Each structure stands twice: as structure tokens, then as C-alpha cells.
Amino acid sequence: MHDIRTIRDNPEAFDAGLRRRGLAPLAAGLLEIDRRRRAAITESEQTQARRRALSKQIGVARGKGEPTEALMAEVGGLDAVQKAAEKKAADAEAELDGLLAGIPNLPDAEVPDGADERDNKEIRRIGNPRNLAFDARDHVAIGEALGLMDFAAAAKMSGARFVVLKGQLARLQRALAQFMLDLHTAPAAGPLGGYTEVDPPLLVRDNALYGTNQLPKFAEDQFRTTNGYWLIPTAEVPLTNLVNDSVVDEKDLPLRYTAWTPCFRSEAGAAGKDTRGMIRQHQFPKVEMVSITAPEQSADEHERMTGCAEEVLKRLDLPFRTVVLCSGDMGFGARKTYDIEVWLPGQNTYREISSCSNCGDFQARRMNARYRPREGKGTRFVHTLNGSGLAVGRTLIAVLENYQNGDGTVSVPAALRPYMGGSDTIGAVKG
RNA sequence: GGAUGGGUGGCCGAGCGGUUUAAGGCACCGGUCUUGAAAACCGGCGUGGGGGCAACCUCACCGUGAGUUCGAAUCUCACCCCAUCCGCCA
Numbered sequence: 001m002h003d004i005r006t007i008r009d010n011p012e013a014f015d016a017g018l019r020r021r022g023l024a025p026l027a028a029g030l031l032e033i034d035r036r037r038r039a040a041i042t043e044s045e046q047t048q049a050r051r052r053a054l055s056k057q058i059g060v061a062r063g064k065g066e067p068t069e070a071l072m073a074e075v076g077g078l079d080a081v082q083k084a085a086e087k088k089a090a091d092a093e094a095e096l097d098g099l100l101a102g103i104p105n106l107p108d109a110e111v112p113d114g115a116d117e118r119d120n121k122e123i124r125r126i127g128n129p130r131n132l133a134f135d136a137r138d139h140v141a142i143g144e145a146l147g148l149m150d151f152a153a154a155a156k157m158s159g160a161r162f163v164v165l166k167g168q169l170a171r172l173q174r175a176l177a178q179f180m181l182d183l184h185t186a187p188a189a190g191p192l193g194g195y196t197e198v199d200p201p202l203l204v205r206d207n208a209l210y211g212t213n214q215l216p217k218f219a220e221d222q223f224r225t226t227n228g229y230w231l232i233p234t235a236e237v238p239l240t241n242l243v244n245d246s247v248v249d250e251k252d253l254p255l256r257y258t259a260w261t262p263c264f265r266s267e268a269g270a271a272g273k274d275t276r277g278m279i280r281q282h283q284f285p286k287v288e289m290v291s292i293t294a295p296e297q298s299a300d301e302h303e304r305m306t307g308c309a310e311e312v313l314k315r316l317d318l319p320f321r322t323v324v325l326c327s328g329d330m331g332f333g334a335r336k337t338y339d340i341e342v343w344l345p346g347q348n349t350y351r352e353i354s355s356c357s358n359c360g361d362f363q364a365r366r367m368n369a370r371y372r373p374r375e376g377k378g379t380r381f382v383h384t385l386n387g388s389g390l391a392v393g394r395t396l397i398a399v400l401e402n403y404q405n406g407d408g409t410v411s412v413p414a415a416l417r418p419y420m421g422g423s424d425t426i427g428a429v430k431g
Numbered sequence: 432g433g434a435u436g437g438g439u440g441g442c443c444g445a446g447c448g449g450u451u452u453a454a455g456g457c458a459c460c461g462g463u464c465u466u467g468a469a470a471a472c473c474g475g476c477g478u479g480g481g482g483g484c485a486a487c488c489u490c491a492c493c494g495u496g497a498g499u500u501c502g503a504a505u506c507u508c509a510c511c512c513c514a515u516c517c518g519c520c521a
Contacts, residue, residue: 041480045490052490055502059449068501075501089480205512247441249459372441372459378477379441 001365002100004034017106020113020327030099037092044085051078101210102217105362107327108336114326120339121326126310127319129343134406138346139397140277143169145408146427149278160275161267161282165396168426172399172412173285175419177260177392180287180312184258184389191307195258195289200238202261203229208241211367213333220268223282231264235288236386243292243369243382250374253382254301255292258389260285277397279351284393291385294371295361298383302358306338309354309389315415318398319343321350335360338387342394346401353394356387 007014011027018026054075061068112121143149148169154162165173181197188194209215209230214222214237223231232238239257248255263286274280289308293301306322313320325337334357341350361381364370370379403411409427412420 038480041491045480049490052502055500056449058501062449072501079501249441370441375460 001362002103002106003365004030004096004100007031008034014106018103020107020111021104021330022115022328023104026099026103030096033092033096033099037089037096040085040089040092044082044089047078047082047085051075051082054078098216101366104330104332105335105359107330108358108360110324111330111336112324112326113328115328116326117329119326120323120329122321122323123338125319125321126314127317127343129319129345130402132345132404132406136345136348136401137404138277138344139400141346142400142404142408142410146410148426151277158282161280163278163281168420168423169396171420172416172426173392173396175416176395176399177285177287178419179315179416180389180392180395181258181260183312183315184287184289184308188256191304192311193308195256195308198235198239198242198257198259200232200235200242200259200261202232202238202264204232204237204241205229208237208244211244211369212237212240212363213366217332221266223264223266232261233265234263234286234386234388235259235261236290239288239290240292240363240384240386241367242290243364243384244367246369247379248292248371248382250294250371253292253294253371254297257290257292258287260287260392262286278393279397281393284391286391286393287389289356289387289389292369293383293385294373295380295383298358298360298385301383302336302338302356302385305385305387305389306340306356309340309356309387312390312395313340313342313353316395316399316413317415318395318402318413320353331355331357333357333359333362335362340390342398344398344401345404351394352391353398354388354390357385359384359386 002014007027007030011031014027015025018024054071058068058071058075061071112119114120137145140149140151143165144151146169148166150164150166151162154164184193184195185197186193203225205228206215209222214230214233222233225231238261239259242257243255262283264283265281267280267282270280278284289305291298291301291305310320310322320340320342323339323341325334325339330337337355337357339352340354340356342353343349344351360383363384364381369382369384371382372379399413399416400410403413405411405425409425412424412426417424
């Protein structure tokens with residue numbers, strides 16, 4: 001949510017930011033509504049003040065036994081005037097808020113200009129794809145050959161975009177999540193760890209989704225229960241909403257939270273896209289990281305968070321690259337976003353496995369999430385950041401495809417073996 | 432699902448038709464005192480609108496929205512939310 005006062009102070013900068021997002025200028029229209037709104041507020045409040053003064057005089061006059069008819073006559077006509085002005089103000093405010101709620105965050109100055117993902121900029125590339133002595137298979141072929149990944153069974157009970165994992169693959173997924181959580185929840189050491197593990201609700205109300213930007217604009221992408229709850233599309237929602245409508249002390253910042261949860265997405269706009277395999281599912285597990293910071297810290301925290309996500313891939317020895325999204329490809333609430341893309345030999349390409357965004361005060365404003373600065377008066381909005389650390393389902397895919405062997409088995413990355421009961425291979429015949 | 436109680440500033444909490452300019456306390460920030468700290472005392476301490484270069488002045492805001500009234504935090508209705516008890520249930 002944008003601050004109308006910021007727009008009022010610098011409408012050119014606002015429109016320039018929108019242009020970078022590929023959007024038409026809006027400042028003039030917004031400010032016109034804002035002028036109407038403020039004029040109506042002034043009118044309403046002045047009328048109200050007059051009413052109250054007269055009413056007080058009536059009370060005083062009564063106390064002295066003096067006549068009140070003249071005062072009563074004057075106050076009589078004010079009611080309708082005040083109500084009308086109040087309604088004008090409320091209507092204008094609703095109109096303004098409705099428009100503001102649908103406008104995306106503006107890109108940070110460091111974000112490269114661009115229209116879509118082709119304009120994203122790679123900023124680093126870590127690790128080298130393994131040279132396989134055989135043709136790489138994709139995760140579907142690997143998993144189904146092992147008999148541990150069953151799309152048909154999932155389709156029978158749930159339809160497309162679901163999967164059943166069994167045995168060592170189910171365990172591998174759990175191992176990955178466990179491994180990620182252990183990494184992020186370790187006591188903060190320099191650029192790693194320090195996140196508090198949270199087990200949040202998976203069903204949330206409207207106001208929570210509003211706070212993290214999914215509402216009102218992206219309702220179609222969500223699942224909703226018959227009695228009005230929403231299934232979380234990411235743990236970003238409950239984790240960020242931990243500070244909804246609250247004031248924290250600056251000394252407690254940054255707050256760092258992590259959670260391993262299923263995520264639910266209707267994939268309404270994704271018909272026909274990524275239909276094969278586990279890449280795009282209605283339900284998938286993800287380890288999410290959320291940081292709540294003071295404004296001055298958020299840029300550094302963004303780098304740190306991205307590093308935490310990258311560390312998972314480094315320790316799993318999976319090749320990846322990190323890109324900074326261009327202005328036209330960023331999500332609604334982000335001011336700057338890093339995507340981490342893992343190498344998938346089965347698809348011969350890098351695929352997104354994490355997205356780390358700095359939202360600035362955009363969500364904080366919607367949530368009314370503030371902090372009390374050490375120095376100075378009042379409260380200020382916090383900055384919120386979120387990042388996947390990582391998408392567990394896609395990490396499973398990456399392990400299968402990068403660690404596949406010629407005999408159809410899959411090696412277990414060294415870092416995961418403690419979580420796999422010491423086993424170093426999936427699909428190996430025992431004995 | 433049924434019943435009851437309740438939503439007041441960062442937190443707790445009084446107020447239940449007109450000196451409320453929303454008491455009091457806690458927390459926090461200044462100051463006095465002290466070697467320093469604590470305690471004590473003094474002062475400050477919400478958001479938004481309008482005006483002013485500014486110190487500042489002024490108006491509105493007691494979950495949300497309607498209503499009653501000359502006048503509403505206070506009365507009425509609806510809705511949202513929270514708590515407790517009962518029922519059902521992993």
C-alpha cells in the first residue's frame with residue numbers, strides 16, 4: 001500500500017516508478033480524489049466542531065435556567081450538512097484506498113529496467129553441472145522408475161497437479177525440510193542462521209491475506225474453504241502477519257522467522273504451463289524465511305536472507321545462479337527481488353527454486369506494523385522481507401536430477417545422509 | 432453449534448448522556464537529586480485533517496457501520512473480533 005502523502009509530495013517520482021513497472025501514470029487521478037477527500041474532511045469537521053460548541057452552550061444555558069431556543073434552532077440544520085460531508089469524505093477515502101490497494105510497489109533504484117524475465121540480470125553463478133555419462137532423465141522418469149513417485153494415484157483422488165511420494169522419496173522430502181530448518185534456526189553466526197522456527201496456522205482470514213498483498217487483487221490464485229478461510233499460498237502470509245497491527249521495540253529488530261509448511265495455490269493463470277511433473281503443484285512444501293527490520297537494515301538483510309537460501313544449495317552441492325529481477329518481472333509487493341535458480345539436468349535449464357524479496361514498508365503499511373525507534377518520537381513502519389529457503393518440492397526435483405546415477409538409483413547428498421538414516425543411495429538393492 | 436461476558440492510547444485500566452481538554456498506573460524519553468545507578472519528585476509521551484516559514488494553533492478519532500438525541504466512549508440495532516463455559520470432536 002502506498003502512502004498518499006508520499007505521492008502528494010512527489011507525484012513525478014511515483015509516476016516514474018510506475019513507468020518502470022510498465023504501468024501508466026496514476027498520480028494526477030489519485031491526487032484529485034485525495035483533494036476531494038481532504039476538502040470533505042475539512043467541511044465535515046468544521047461543521048461537527050460548530051455543532052459541539054453549540055451543544056455545549058445549550059448544556060451551560062440549561063444549567064443556568066436560560067432559554068435555549070435560539071441555539072437549538074441554529075444547531076438543527078447542521079446535522080444534514082455534516083452527514084453529507086462525512087459521507088463524501090468516506091466515499092472518497094474508500095475510492096482512494098481501493099485504487100491504492102491495487103497498485104504494486106515501486107522498484108528500488110538498483111533494480112534493472114526491463115519488461116519481463118528476459119531482462120533479469122544474472123549476478124552470480126555457483127557450482128558446475130555434473131558431466132553425466134548417460135542421458136539425463138527428468139525427475140518424473142527417475143521417480144516413477146523407482147516406484148516412489150505416483151502421479152496416477154494422486155490424480156485418482158485429487159486430479160491434476162498433485163503427486164504421491166512414497167518410501168525413500170517421501171523421506172527425502174522430509175529430510176530436505178529438516179535440513180533447511182536446522183540450517184536457518186542455528187544460532188545466528190555472521191551471515192547465517194538466527195531464524196526462529198514457527199509452526200503457524202495454514203488457514204487464515206481475509207485481513208491476513210490483505211496484509212501480504214494477496215487480497216484484493218489475487219483472490220483467484222488462492223483456495224478458500226466453504227466457511228471463508230483461505231489456505232495459505234506461502235508461509236510468508238502467517239509469518240509476516242505475526243507483526244500485524246503491532247508496535248515492536250527497535251532493540252528487538254530484526255525479527256527473523258522460518259516455517260516449513262505446505263503451500264496451496266490454485267494456479268488459476270497457469271493453464272497448460274509446467275504440466276509435467278512436480279514443478280507446479282496445487283500443494284507443495286516450502287521452508288520460508290521472513291525478516292522484520294528497521295528501514296535502514298532492510299537492504300543488508302535482503303542480501304543476508306538471499307545468502308541463507310543460497311547456502312542450502314551450496315551445502316547440497318547443487319549448481320545454481322542468482323538473478324536480480326528486472327522492474328517488469330517483480331511481484332506485486334516487492335521493491336527488489338532476487339531469484340535463485342537451480343540447475344535441472346533433466347530439463348537442461350535453470351529453474352526458480354527461491355525468491356527473496358524486500359517489500360520495504362509496503363506490507364507494513366497494509367498491516368499497520370510499526371516499531372518504536374530508539375531515538376525520537378512516535379512510531380515508524382517496519383520493513384518486511386520474505387524468501388524461500390527453499391521450495392522443498394523443487395529441491396527434491398533438483399536432487400533427483402543432479403544426483404541420478406546410470407543404474408537408475410539416486411545418490412543422497414552428503415549433507416542429507418544424517419537425515420536419511422545414514423543411507424547414501426535411493427533405490428539401491430539391499431544386500 | 433448453544434450460552435454468557437467483553438473490545439478505550441505502546442500495555443493495563445477507570446469512565447456508562449453535558450467541567451473528559453479521555454482519570455490513574457506501567458513502559459518509554461527528558462530533567463532535579465546522586466560518585467554512579469535505583470528510588471523519589473517535576474515535565475513530556477497516539478493517529479489523522481486544516482492553518483502557519485516556524486515555535487505553535489485548531490478540529491476529529493474510544494472494534495466497524497447505521498440509528499436515537501440539541502449533545503454519544505456512554506443508549507439502541509447490525510456486523511466483525513476476543514475470552515470463558517457447555518456440546519461435538521483428532
